[in-house]
Amino acid sequence: MYKKIGxxxxxxxxxxxxxxxxxxxxxxxxxxxxxxxxxxxxxxGGTILGTRNRGRxxxxxxxxxxxxxxxxxxxxxxxxxxxxxxGLVVVGGEGTLGIAAQFNRLGFPxxxxxxTIDNDLACTELTFGFATALDIATEALDRLHTTxxxxxxxxxxxxxxxxxxxxxxxxxxxxxxxxxxxxxxxxSMESVAEKVLLREQAGSSFSIIVxxxxxxxxxxEQIYQDKGDAYHSARLGGIGVYCRVKLEELTGxxxxxxxxxxxxxxxxxxAFDRMLATNFGACAVRALAGGKEGVMVALxxxxxxxxxxxxxxxxxxxxxxxGQLVQTARDIGISFGSPDEAMCHRRIDPLDIETNxxxxx
Numbered sequence: 621m622y623k624k625i626g627x628x629x630x631x632x633x634x635x636x637x638x639x640x641x642x643x644x645x646x647x648x649x650x651x652x653x654x655x656x657x658x659x660x661x662x663x664x665g666g667t668i669l670g671t672r673n674r675g676r677x678x679x680x681x682x683x684x685x686x687x688x689x690x691x692x693x694x695x696x697x698x699x700x701x702x703x704x705x706x707g708l709v710v711v712g713g714e715g716t717l718g719i720a721a722q723f724n725r726l727g728f729p730x731x732x733x734x735x736t737i738d739n740d741l742a743c744t745e746l747t748f749g750f751a752t753a754l755d756i757a758t759e760a761l762d763r764l765h766t767t768x769x770x771x772x773x774x775x776x777x778x779x780x781x782x783x784x785x786x787x788x789x790x791x792x793x794x795x796x797x798x799x800x801x802x803x804x805x806x807x808s809m810e811s812v813a814e815k816v817l818l819r820e821q822a823g824s825s826f827s828i829i830v831x832x833x834x835x836x837x838x839x840x841e842q843i844y845q846d847k848g849d850a851y852h853s854a855r856l857g858g859i860g861v862y863c864r865v866k867l868e869e870l871t872g873x874x875x876x877x878x879x880x881x882x883x884x885x886x887x888x889x890x891a892f893d894r895m896l897a898t899n900f901g902a903c904a905v906r907a908l909a910g911g912k913e914g915v916m917v918a919l920x921x922x923x924x925x926x927x928x929x930x931x932x933x934x935x936x937x938x939x940x941x942x943g944q945l946v947q948t949a950r951d952i953g954i955s956f957g958s959p960d961e962a963m964c965h966r967r968i969d970p971l972d973i974e975t976n977x978x979x980x981x
Contacts, residue, residue: 622729622909626705627653629735630716640712641677641719644696650703662894677719697728707913709904711735713747714933717916721929724914731908732916732929733900737884739786742937743927744918748897753780753884754790760880761795761828768826774816774867776877778860780884781832783842785939787884788832792954793945798827799955801835801863804939805946807957808838809863813870815955820873831859838959899924 630640643649651657676692700708707729710720713736720730734741737753757779768775777797781787785802792800799815801807816827833856834842845857860877868875889897896919903917903924915926939946946956955961 622706624704624706625905625908626650626700626703626708628708628710628712628716628720630710630712630719640716641696644699645676645692646695648699648703662889662898693722693726697723697726700728707731707908709733709901709908713738714741714936717741717929718933721914721933724929729908729913730929731904731913731926732932733897733904734916734918734932735897737780737787738782738784740782740784740937741916741932742935743916743932744920746896746919748893748900749885749889750786751892751896752887752890753787754794755890756884756887757787757791757830757880758795760878760883761791761797761830764828764878765796768828771874772825774827774829774864774871774873774875776829776831776860776863776867776875778831778833778857778877778879780880781834782856783834783936783938785832785835788830788835789939789945789949792830793949793952795830796828797830797954799829799957800949801829801831801859801957802939803832803834803836803842804941805956805958806836806838808959809866809870809957811955811959811961812863812957813867815957815961816867816871816873820871829863831863833857833859835859 628641628644708720708723709731710716710723711733712720713734717732717734720732724730734744734747735749736747737749739747739750741747757777760777764775764777767773779787779791781803783803785800785804788800788802791797798819799812801812812829819825819827836842842856843858843862844854846855848854857879860879864875864877867873900917900919903926907915907917907926912926914929916929916932917924918927918932950956950965953965955965958964
Protein backbone atom coordinates (compact mmCIF):
# COMPACT_ATOMS: atom_id res chain seq x y z
CA MET A 621 0.00 0.00 0.00
CA TYR A 622 1.31 3.43 -0.94
CA LYS A 623 1.66 5.92 1.90
CA LYS A 624 2.09 8.99 -0.27
CA ILE A 625 1.02 9.57 -3.90
CA GLY A 626 1.91 12.59 -6.00
CA UNK A 627 -0.38 14.22 -8.56
CA UNK A 628 1.16 15.82 -11.65
CA UNK A 629 -0.72 17.71 -14.32
CA UNK A 630 0.81 18.70 -17.65
CA UNK A 631 -0.36 20.13 -20.94
CA UNK A 632 -3.38 22.41 -21.13
CA UNK A 633 -5.47 23.80 -18.30
CA UNK A 634 -6.33 21.15 -15.71
CA UNK A 635 -6.23 20.57 -11.97
CA UNK A 636 -3.13 18.79 -10.56
CA UNK A 637 2.61 18.76 -8.32
CA UNK A 638 2.93 22.53 -8.88
CA UNK A 639 4.03 23.64 -12.37
CA UNK A 640 3.63 20.12 -13.75
CA UNK A 641 6.75 17.99 -14.04
CA UNK A 642 8.91 21.10 -13.55
CA UNK A 643 7.83 21.08 -9.91
CA UNK A 644 9.86 17.90 -9.43
CA UNK A 645 13.20 19.54 -10.31
CA UNK A 646 15.62 21.72 -8.35
CA UNK A 647 13.92 23.33 -5.36
CA UNK A 648 10.79 21.21 -5.70
CA UNK A 649 7.39 22.90 -5.73
CA UNK A 650 4.99 20.61 -3.91
CA UNK A 651 2.35 20.90 -1.26
CA UNK A 652 0.13 18.55 0.63
CA UNK A 653 -3.39 18.34 -0.72
CA UNK A 654 -5.93 18.24 2.08
CA UNK A 655 -9.68 17.84 1.90
CA UNK A 656 -9.93 21.59 2.44
CA UNK A 657 -7.73 22.24 -0.61
CA UNK A 658 -9.92 20.26 -2.97
CA UNK A 659 -13.30 21.13 -1.49
CA UNK A 660 -15.40 23.04 -4.01
CA UNK A 661 -13.24 22.23 -7.04
CA UNK A 662 -15.93 20.51 -9.11
CA UNK A 663 -17.40 23.69 -10.63
CA UNK A 664 -13.97 25.30 -11.18
CA GLY A 665 -12.02 25.15 -14.40
CA GLY A 666 -8.27 25.42 -14.79
CA THR A 667 -5.83 24.31 -12.11
CA ILE A 668 -5.11 25.29 -8.52
CA LEU A 669 -1.50 24.12 -8.88
CA GLY A 670 -0.40 25.42 -12.27
CA THR A 671 0.69 23.42 -15.31
CA ARG A 672 3.31 23.42 -18.06
CA ASN A 673 3.24 22.01 -21.56
CA ARG A 674 6.95 22.60 -22.24
CA GLY A 675 10.00 22.25 -20.02
CA ARG A 676 13.24 20.45 -19.34
CA UNK A 677 11.66 17.04 -19.88
CA UNK A 678 11.27 18.01 -23.55
CA UNK A 679 14.18 20.43 -23.85
CA UNK A 680 15.49 21.03 -27.37
CA UNK A 681 18.84 22.28 -28.58
CA UNK A 682 19.63 25.02 -31.06
CA UNK A 683 19.38 22.60 -33.98
CA UNK A 684 15.94 21.50 -32.84
CA UNK A 685 17.28 18.12 -31.71
CA UNK A 686 16.15 16.84 -28.34
CA UNK A 687 18.83 16.76 -25.65
CA UNK A 688 19.36 13.63 -23.57
CA UNK A 689 17.00 14.08 -20.63
CA UNK A 690 18.26 11.06 -18.62
CA UNK A 691 19.75 13.34 -15.95
CA UNK A 692 16.47 15.25 -15.67
CA UNK A 693 14.49 12.09 -14.99
CA UNK A 694 17.05 10.84 -12.48
CA UNK A 695 16.93 14.18 -10.65
CA UNK A 696 13.15 14.05 -10.51
CA UNK A 697 13.11 10.46 -9.25
CA UNK A 698 15.71 11.33 -6.57
CA UNK A 699 13.56 14.27 -5.45
CA UNK A 700 10.46 12.09 -5.33
CA UNK A 701 12.36 9.69 -3.09
CA UNK A 702 13.39 12.57 -0.78
CA UNK A 703 9.76 13.70 -0.60
CA UNK A 704 8.63 10.20 0.26
CA UNK A 705 6.39 10.03 -2.83
CA UNK A 706 6.06 6.40 -3.90
CA GLY A 707 3.89 6.73 -6.98
CA LEU A 708 2.53 9.37 -9.39
CA VAL A 709 -0.92 9.90 -10.83
CA VAL A 710 -0.22 11.79 -14.05
CA VAL A 711 -3.03 13.82 -15.60
CA GLY A 712 -2.64 14.97 -19.18
CA GLY A 713 -2.57 14.27 -22.87
CA GLU A 714 -0.18 12.58 -25.26
CA GLY A 715 2.95 14.56 -24.35
CA THR A 716 2.39 14.39 -20.61
CA LEU A 717 1.69 10.67 -20.68
CA GLY A 718 4.73 10.11 -22.89
CA ILE A 719 6.87 11.50 -20.08
CA ALA A 720 4.94 9.32 -17.60
CA ALA A 721 5.78 6.25 -19.67
CA GLN A 722 9.47 7.11 -19.39
CA PHE A 723 9.18 7.37 -15.59
CA ASN A 724 7.64 3.91 -15.60
CA ARG A 725 10.41 2.51 -17.81
CA LEU A 726 12.90 3.81 -15.24
CA GLY A 727 11.10 1.88 -12.53
CA PHE A 728 9.01 4.62 -10.89
CA PRO A 729 5.31 3.65 -10.54
CA UNK A 730 2.93 5.88 -12.52
CA UNK A 731 -0.71 5.76 -13.49
CA UNK A 732 -2.15 7.98 -16.21
CA UNK A 733 -5.43 9.89 -16.41
CA UNK A 734 -6.49 11.10 -19.90
CA UNK A 735 -7.10 14.85 -19.95
CA THR A 736 -7.27 16.82 -23.20
CA ILE A 737 -9.96 18.82 -24.97
CA ASP A 738 -8.74 17.35 -28.26
CA ASN A 739 -10.02 13.84 -27.41
CA ASP A 740 -7.11 12.42 -29.41
CA LEU A 741 -5.75 9.80 -26.99
CA ALA A 742 -6.04 6.21 -28.17
CA CYS A 743 -7.68 3.45 -26.12
CA THR A 744 -10.28 5.69 -24.48
CA GLU A 745 -13.61 6.76 -25.94
CA LEU A 746 -13.46 10.13 -24.19
CA THR A 747 -10.97 12.32 -22.36
CA PHE A 748 -12.16 14.76 -19.75
CA GLY A 749 -12.22 18.35 -20.98
CA PHE A 750 -13.59 17.40 -24.38
CA ALA A 751 -17.29 17.55 -23.48
CA THR A 752 -16.98 21.03 -21.99
CA ALA A 753 -15.05 22.32 -25.00
CA LEU A 754 -17.74 20.80 -27.20
CA ASP A 755 -20.49 22.62 -25.29
CA ILE A 756 -18.68 25.95 -25.72
CA ALA A 757 -18.11 25.42 -29.45
CA THR A 758 -21.74 24.41 -29.94
CA GLU A 759 -23.00 27.48 -28.09
CA ALA A 760 -20.76 29.65 -30.27
CA LEU A 761 -22.32 28.12 -33.40
CA ASP A 762 -25.79 28.77 -31.99
CA ARG A 763 -24.91 32.42 -31.52
CA LEU A 764 -23.32 32.73 -34.96
CA HIS A 765 -26.51 31.46 -36.59
CA THR A 766 -28.49 34.55 -35.56
CA THR A 767 -25.99 37.11 -36.86
CA UNK A 768 -25.33 35.10 -40.03
CA UNK A 769 -29.02 34.89 -40.86
CA UNK A 770 -29.63 38.57 -40.06
CA UNK A 771 -26.91 39.78 -42.43
CA UNK A 772 -27.00 37.03 -45.09
CA UNK A 773 -23.38 36.22 -44.29
CA UNK A 774 -21.13 33.21 -44.28
CA UNK A 775 -19.81 32.74 -40.74
CA UNK A 776 -16.69 30.62 -40.11
CA UNK A 777 -15.84 29.30 -36.66
CA UNK A 778 -12.26 28.07 -36.13
CA UNK A 779 -11.96 25.60 -33.26
CA UNK A 780 -9.08 23.76 -31.58
CA UNK A 781 -8.20 20.09 -31.93
CA UNK A 782 -4.57 20.07 -33.09
CA UNK A 783 -4.28 17.38 -35.76
CA UNK A 784 -7.73 15.86 -35.21
CA UNK A 785 -11.25 17.03 -35.94
CA UNK A 786 -13.23 15.71 -32.96
CA UNK A 787 -14.34 19.12 -31.64
CA UNK A 788 -15.21 20.40 -35.12
CA UNK A 789 -17.15 17.26 -36.05
CA UNK A 790 -19.18 16.96 -32.87
CA UNK A 791 -19.93 20.67 -32.52
CA UNK A 792 -20.66 20.99 -36.23
CA UNK A 793 -23.35 18.33 -36.03
CA UNK A 794 -24.74 19.58 -32.71
CA UNK A 795 -24.64 23.22 -33.81
CA UNK A 796 -26.21 22.75 -37.22
CA UNK A 797 -23.20 23.70 -39.35
CA UNK A 798 -23.49 23.48 -43.13
CA UNK A 799 -19.82 22.68 -43.70
CA UNK A 800 -17.34 20.94 -41.41
CA UNK A 801 -13.64 20.97 -42.29
CA UNK A 802 -11.37 18.53 -40.43
CA UNK A 803 -7.77 17.33 -40.85
CA UNK A 804 -8.87 13.79 -41.63
CA UNK A 805 -10.71 14.79 -44.83
CA UNK A 806 -8.79 17.08 -47.20
CA UNK A 807 -11.03 19.82 -48.58
CA SER A 808 -11.09 22.05 -51.64
CA MET A 809 -12.25 25.66 -51.41
CA GLU A 810 -14.14 25.18 -54.68
CA SER A 811 -16.22 22.42 -53.08
CA VAL A 812 -16.91 24.57 -50.01
CA ALA A 813 -17.92 27.49 -52.24
CA GLU A 814 -20.20 25.20 -54.23
CA LYS A 815 -22.02 24.20 -51.04
CA VAL A 816 -22.51 27.86 -50.08
CA LEU A 817 -23.84 28.77 -53.55
CA LEU A 818 -26.16 25.75 -53.64
CA ARG A 819 -27.67 26.88 -50.34
CA GLU A 820 -28.10 30.34 -51.83
CA GLN A 821 -29.94 28.92 -54.82
CA ALA A 822 -32.16 26.90 -52.49
CA GLY A 823 -33.18 30.04 -50.60
CA SER A 824 -30.75 29.91 -47.67
CA SER A 825 -28.83 33.15 -47.92
CA PHE A 826 -26.42 32.38 -45.08
CA SER A 827 -24.09 29.51 -44.24
CA ILE A 828 -22.27 28.29 -41.14
CA ILE A 829 -18.84 26.68 -41.42
CA VAL A 830 -16.84 25.13 -38.58
CA UNK A 831 -13.18 24.46 -39.32
CA UNK A 832 -10.66 22.60 -37.17
CA UNK A 833 -7.38 24.47 -36.71
CA UNK A 834 -5.51 21.58 -38.38
CA UNK A 835 -7.77 21.24 -41.44
CA UNK A 836 -5.87 20.81 -44.71
CA UNK A 837 -6.78 21.99 -48.20
CA UNK A 838 -5.99 19.59 -51.03
CA UNK A 839 -2.46 20.23 -52.27
CA UNK A 840 -1.57 22.46 -49.32
CA GLU A 841 -0.04 22.10 -45.87
CA GLN A 842 -1.50 22.91 -42.47
CA ILE A 843 -1.53 26.60 -41.60
CA TYR A 844 0.43 27.79 -38.56
CA GLN A 845 0.18 31.11 -36.75
CA ASP A 846 3.61 30.36 -35.30
CA LYS A 847 5.90 27.72 -36.78
CA GLY A 848 7.98 27.61 -33.61
CA ASP A 849 11.71 27.27 -33.24
CA ALA A 850 14.28 25.18 -31.40
CA TYR A 851 12.79 26.17 -28.06
CA HIS A 852 9.08 26.68 -28.74
CA SER A 853 6.40 24.42 -30.15
CA ALA A 854 4.67 25.31 -33.39
CA ARG A 855 1.10 26.60 -33.02
CA LEU A 856 -1.64 25.87 -35.51
CA GLY A 857 -3.98 28.68 -36.47
CA GLY A 858 -5.03 30.92 -39.33
CA ILE A 859 -7.16 28.51 -41.33
CA GLY A 860 -10.28 30.53 -40.50
CA VAL A 861 -9.04 33.76 -42.04
CA TYR A 862 -7.66 31.85 -45.04
CA CYS A 863 -11.08 30.30 -45.70
CA ARG A 864 -12.78 33.68 -45.27
CA VAL A 865 -10.63 35.37 -47.91
CA LYS A 866 -10.93 32.51 -50.40
CA LEU A 867 -14.69 32.14 -49.96
CA GLU A 868 -15.32 35.82 -50.55
CA GLU A 869 -13.30 35.56 -53.77
CA LEU A 870 -15.16 32.45 -54.96
CA THR A 871 -18.72 33.34 -53.90
CA GLY A 872 -18.84 37.12 -53.66
CA UNK A 873 -20.64 36.73 -50.33
CA UNK A 874 -19.74 38.71 -47.26
CA UNK A 875 -17.85 36.33 -44.97
CA UNK A 876 -16.68 36.66 -41.38
CA UNK A 877 -14.57 34.39 -39.20
CA UNK A 878 -14.32 33.84 -35.45
CA UNK A 879 -11.43 32.09 -33.70
CA UNK A 880 -12.77 30.49 -30.53
CA UNK A 881 -9.27 29.81 -29.21
CA UNK A 882 -8.69 29.37 -25.49
CA UNK A 883 -12.31 30.14 -24.63
CA UNK A 884 -12.74 26.40 -25.22
CA UNK A 885 -10.45 25.69 -22.26
CA UNK A 886 -11.78 28.13 -19.67
CA UNK A 887 -14.75 28.44 -17.42
CA UNK A 888 -16.92 25.94 -15.59
CA UNK A 889 -16.66 22.27 -16.61
CA UNK A 890 -19.98 20.71 -17.58
CA ALA A 891 -21.67 17.96 -15.60
CA PHE A 892 -20.34 15.14 -17.75
CA ASP A 893 -16.72 16.25 -17.43
CA ARG A 894 -17.10 16.62 -13.66
CA MET A 895 -18.43 13.10 -13.42
CA LEU A 896 -15.84 11.64 -15.81
CA ALA A 897 -12.87 13.33 -14.09
CA THR A 898 -14.08 12.20 -10.66
CA ASN A 899 -14.58 8.65 -11.92
CA PHE A 900 -11.17 8.60 -13.61
CA GLY A 901 -9.46 9.96 -10.48
CA ALA A 902 -11.01 7.47 -8.11
CA CYS A 903 -10.30 4.54 -10.44
CA ALA A 904 -6.70 5.71 -10.96
CA VAL A 905 -5.89 5.79 -7.24
CA ARG A 906 -7.67 2.47 -6.73
CA ALA A 907 -5.66 0.87 -9.54
CA LEU A 908 -2.35 2.28 -8.27
CA ALA A 909 -3.12 1.10 -4.73
CA GLY A 910 -3.97 -2.30 -6.19
CA GLY A 911 -0.48 -2.68 -7.63
CA LYS A 912 -1.06 -1.53 -11.21
CA GLU A 913 1.48 0.78 -12.81
CA GLY A 914 2.43 1.97 -16.28
CA VAL A 915 -1.25 2.04 -17.23
CA MET A 916 -3.87 4.67 -18.02
CA VAL A 917 -7.50 4.65 -16.95
CA ALA A 918 -9.79 4.69 -19.98
CA LEU A 919 -13.48 4.84 -20.79
CA UNK A 920 -14.61 1.86 -22.83
CA UNK A 921 -18.25 0.89 -23.34
CA UNK A 922 -19.32 3.05 -20.37
CA UNK A 923 -16.86 1.29 -18.03
CA UNK A 924 -13.52 2.56 -16.72
CA UNK A 925 -10.71 0.10 -17.46
CA UNK A 926 -6.90 0.28 -17.46
CA UNK A 927 -4.76 0.09 -20.60
CA UNK A 928 -0.96 0.29 -21.03
CA UNK A 929 0.18 3.90 -21.35
CA UNK A 930 2.41 2.78 -24.22
CA UNK A 931 -0.70 1.76 -26.20
CA UNK A 932 -2.56 4.96 -25.34
CA UNK A 933 0.22 7.14 -26.78
CA UNK A 934 1.30 4.85 -29.63
CA UNK A 935 -1.04 6.48 -32.14
CA UNK A 936 -3.17 9.60 -32.32
CA UNK A 937 -6.88 8.81 -32.26
CA UNK A 938 -8.23 10.44 -35.42
CA UNK A 939 -11.76 10.84 -36.77
CA UNK A 940 -12.52 7.84 -39.04
CA UNK A 941 -13.13 9.51 -42.42
CA UNK A 942 -15.80 6.93 -43.25
CA GLY A 943 -17.07 6.38 -39.73
CA GLN A 944 -20.61 6.64 -38.45
CA LEU A 945 -20.52 10.30 -37.39
CA VAL A 946 -19.10 11.47 -40.71
CA GLN A 947 -21.75 9.46 -42.56
CA THR A 948 -24.47 10.84 -40.26
CA ALA A 949 -23.32 14.38 -41.03
CA ARG A 950 -23.46 13.70 -44.75
CA ASP A 951 -26.87 12.04 -44.39
CA ILE A 952 -28.28 15.31 -43.01
CA GLY A 953 -26.67 17.42 -45.73
CA ILE A 954 -23.46 18.62 -44.08
CA SER A 955 -20.52 18.96 -46.46
CA PHE A 956 -16.90 18.17 -45.61
CA GLY A 957 -15.65 20.11 -48.62
CA SER A 958 -13.92 17.14 -50.24
CA PRO A 959 -13.49 17.23 -54.02
CA ASP A 960 -15.79 14.18 -54.40
CA GLU A 961 -18.33 15.45 -51.84
CA ALA A 962 -21.28 15.25 -54.23
CA MET A 963 -20.67 11.55 -54.88
CA CYS A 964 -20.40 10.81 -51.16
CA HIS A 965 -23.86 12.34 -50.62
CA ARG A 966 -25.49 10.15 -53.26
CA ARG A 967 -27.70 7.29 -52.20
CA ILE A 968 -25.42 4.38 -53.00
CA ASP A 969 -26.57 0.84 -53.63
CA PRO A 970 -24.67 -1.32 -51.08
CA LEU A 971 -24.05 -3.83 -53.90
CA ASP A 972 -22.42 -1.19 -56.09
CA ILE A 973 -18.90 -2.08 -54.93
CA GLU A 974 -17.07 0.11 -57.44
CA THR A 975 -18.96 3.27 -56.48
CA ASN A 976 -18.49 2.58 -52.77
CA UNK A 977 -14.74 2.14 -53.20
CA UNK A 978 -14.48 5.41 -55.16
CA UNK A 979 -16.30 7.30 -52.40
CA UNK A 980 -14.01 5.85 -49.74
CA UNK A 981 -10.74 6.34 -51.63
